[in-house]
Amino acid sequence: MTATLTNPLRVGLRQERVISPQCLVIFGASGDLTHRKLIPALFDLFRQRRLPSEFAVLGCARRPWSDDEFRQKMEAALASKIADDPESWKTFSAGLFYEPVDLQKSDDLVRLGKRLEQIDRQRATRSNRTFYLSVSPAFYGSGCRALAGAGLLADPNRSRVVIEKPFGRDYASAQELNRVVKSCGQENQIFRIDHYLGKETVQNILVMRFANTIFEPIWNRNYIDNVQITAAETVGVEERAGYYETSGALRDMVQNHLTQMLALTAMETPGRYDPEAIRNEKAKVLQAARLADEAEPWNCCVRGQYGPGGNSSDPLAGYRQEPNVDPNSTTETYVAMKLFIDNWRWQGVPFYVRTGKRMPKRMSEVVLTFKEAPVHLFDSSGGGAPGANQLILRIQPNEGADFRFEVKAPGSGMRSRPVDMDFSYDESFGEPSDEGYVRLLADAMLGDPTLFTRSDEVEAAWRLYTPLVELIEQQPWQLPVYPYEASTWGPAASDSLLARDGLLWRRP
Ligand SMILES: NC(=O)c1ccc[n+]([C@@H]2O[C@H](COP(=O)([O-])OP(=O)(O)OC[C@H]3O[C@@H](n4cnc5c(N)ncnc54)[C@H](OP(=O)(O)O)[C@@H]3O)[C@@H](O)[C@H]2O)c1
Known part of the structure; x- marks a missing residue:
């Protein structure tokens, strides 16, 4: 046999x-x-x-x-x-x-x-x-x-x-590719890879949420004020201009990696740990996600492109000066947007998503900011009201999680001060985690599709962003690329996106 x-x-x-x-x-x-x-x-x-x-x-x-x-x-x-x-x-x-x-x-x-x-x-x-x-x-x-x-x-x-990746360029092409692929074999033979899902810390979002009783009761619109998801790179386009010019940050990072982080953060509890139960919940939450302003997407999305930067000893070229990039290119190297998820758990909670190249720091993280205490009995030692609690899931580097809460500041008064309770994979487990591809190649050869994207998930993600993709292609002036200096946190317009809601991007 x-x-x-x-x-x-x-x-x-x-x-x-x-x-x-x-x-x-x-x-x-x-x-x-x-x-x-x-x-x-x-x-x-x-x-x-x-x-x-x-x-x-x-x-x-x-x-x-x-x-x-x-x-x-x-x-x-x-x-x-x-x-x-x-x-x-x-x-x-x-x-x-x-x-x-x-x-x-x-x-x-x-x-x-x-x-x-x-x-x-x-x-x-x-x-x-x-x-x-x-x-x-x-x-x-x-x-x-x-x-x-x-x-x-x-x-x-x-x-x-x-x-x-990338699986499709927009909703229609992803649908068509799914149709072709499914005509060649069964869905359980197809493994659409997203290497972010191979990262230990991305999988840890599930374990944090569903193996602990303390988080799930507060993981909803009653306690969470907003969610920020960031994937920042310090590198520029490097040798990938040929590909990147046809892609841009929205297609290269948001539709896949950031959306997968969003799905794991926002999905409902699966009935059991099995591939279809997990993927059902991810697909469901993506189907409920939408741009914060679907009628006028320019109100909820900002694009940017890095210009020159650095210093005299280490000057950094702007995107348009990089080899093989069109000197008039309008490809975005930065994108930020605001989304909502129309379901009982998340109604009204903004999800802010951003990614960029030539940022000051390489880091990917999910930050859940909780609502402020309804009454402030104490002043913060920094002046004003105490800050809101935050749970920061660090995807990379320094993989781990961080919980920020208020304690009494030392001294005779009753002022509070934020402190961090920090978990680091390195310190706790002492060995670096495998590269995402190690886990995913093993899973594909094992036939375990849990960490691979199912056809309906891919289509739901493309459906979400296709209005932006079409706007960029058909009326690019509605979503201009704002320049930002290399090694800064993106264009000022991206800060305004949050400032309008009285918020700031987290600056680690
Ligand atoms: N590189 C990355 O970091 C990265 C990251 C994420 C995703 N991806 C994805 O991974 C895929 C591969 O990327 P890559 O960077 O490795 O591309 P690449 O360096 O351009 O390699 C493409 C490969 O395809 C082969 N090829 C071209 N035409 C072929 C044909 N008709 N029949 C058989 N083989 C053919 C080429 O070899 P010959 O010329 O000898 O045929 C070459 O080995 C792409 O879809 C990319 O989007 C890449």
Whole structure:
């Protein structure tokens, strides 16, 4: 009897999970993501002894590399990790193979099928396959069709496809891509990846909320005044201008990563910890989300673009001066917006979401600000009324959580002062958490879709932002890109968005 891919629903998600014998086929094996993220994540899994011995990686792309050339390139990509552990590399690299494949040529797919059969015999991978589409988004639909056409997705228990971001460019294109992808296989064969969901601290939002009794009773409009979700990067566009010029911050960060953080923060309690129960709740809350001002979106959304900055010893180019960027580009590198969620839990609570490049600090966090005490008996030592309590979920860096509350300031008076109760992953667990791709690659090969985005979630997220996408494309003057100096917190208009509600962005 041959083993099929693990079915997490059958083995139960709480048991020790074992990856079944299989071949991971990476399309785009010569690309940036493969050498920077995928192969290092696989090597980490190997060193953690989480890969079965009956395992192989088959790299595919158009260039005519041999197995040895592929191994040499991957060795260079892993140089720092291999230096500590050359023995592991020796064993791991014996399972790396390469086949030149053009996803647009059906003959190549037939040849791929034969090579996979050969690898099955060589490595005992038992016809179990995970196909990873690390190629341009233009190939997501046609790549699935090519795989299905070659009969490589025929057995839903033995074959899966992982699809990288971005999944669609707007609501209509996401719907169309879902239609194509679903015509090639079953929904449980499709793994739409969002690497933010691989982060320990993003998953911790669920555990904080649903494993503690103290938070859930106050996690609603009666106690929470507002929620801020931030993903700030210090880097500029780097070498990704070609892609970024067609994307911008809204598509690159908000529609996927920030929206996933929002969904986990705002979703209802799932009936149980299982993939469909979690994804049902995430889809439901996204369906209830809307722009704060749907009729006039420019009142609730601000776009920005970084200009030059830095100092004489370390000058920073503006976005328009970066290589391969149109000198008149109106692509946003910063976006901030205000959303509402029309359900019983969140009615009237603003969710402020922002992301930007060339910010002063790299950080991602979710900040829940609670309502102020109804009566202020004490003055704050800083003057005025005491500040509101805040729960800060730090996604990165210094992963952890922070609860801010008032205590009596030392001295003879009765003034209060805010203090922080801090939890840090590093201090508590002493070991750095895995890269998101380690967890997600393992989950995809295990067949556990909990941390992958289901078709209805993707569509709900695109439906939410498509009015903005269309406005930017059709009437760009309604949502101008305001310049901001590199290494500052975005344009002044973004501060005004909160100032109108008597609030400030949190400045860590
Ligand atoms: N890089 C990142 O940090 C990052 C982060 C998040 C998401 N992603 C997503 O991951 C995907 C890959 O990104 P990337 O940065 O690795 O792209 P990339 O460096 O441009 O690599 C693209 C790969 O696709 C291969 N390819 C092109 N046409 C092909 C065809 N017809 N058949 C088979 N292979 C073909 C290329 O190799 P040949 O030229 O040899 O065919 C190359 O290996 C993209 O969808 C991107 O949006 C990337």
